[in-house]
Amino acid sequence: MDTKQIARRIELIQKQSKLSQADLAALLGVTQPAIHHYLQGRIPPAGVLLRLAQLQGTSIEWILTGLERAAEMVSEPVQGYQSGETDSLCRKLNKLTPEQRQTLENFIDTLFSG
Numbered sequence: 001m002d003t004k005q006i007a008r009r010i011e012l013i014q015k016q017s018k019l020s021q022a023d024l025a026a027l028l029g030v031t032q033p034a035i036h037h038y039l040q041g042r043i044p045p046a047g048v049l050l051r052l053a054q055l056q057g058t059s060i061e062w063i064l065t066g067l068e069r070a071a072e073m074v075s076e077p078v079q080g081y082q083s084g085e086t087d088s089l090c091r092k093l094n095k096l097t098p099e100q101r102q103t104l105e106n107f108i109d110t111l112f113s114g
Contacts, residue, residue: 001064003041009063010038013056023098027055055094 014024014035021035028035028051030044038044044052049060062068096104 001043003043005066006043006064007039007041009066010044010052013052013058013063014039017055017094018097026098028052057091057094 014021017024019027021039022032025032025035028048030048034044034048038048043049043064046060049063053060053063059068093101093104
């Protein structure tokens, strides 16, 4: 594995998500220095790789190799949404700032607390 290319793909996820290192760290549940190390070539643990992949709607395989499998990804069905609707919603959510995400989460909590 080419750790410089992995770092480049992690940086691409960060930039496309429009997140600072601190914001990305908060979303991934790691420290900002950990993000700095990942951007310098340290390979993140599996759980962090998974959250990075989910953040950008990609796969761990792409982060590690730059390749995507041609076959459809295996995932649990999401009740109430079609695959395309879920993908569209995830792309929109990924564009939100951390503050917007928190506001949306608070709103959703309010909807379900009654």
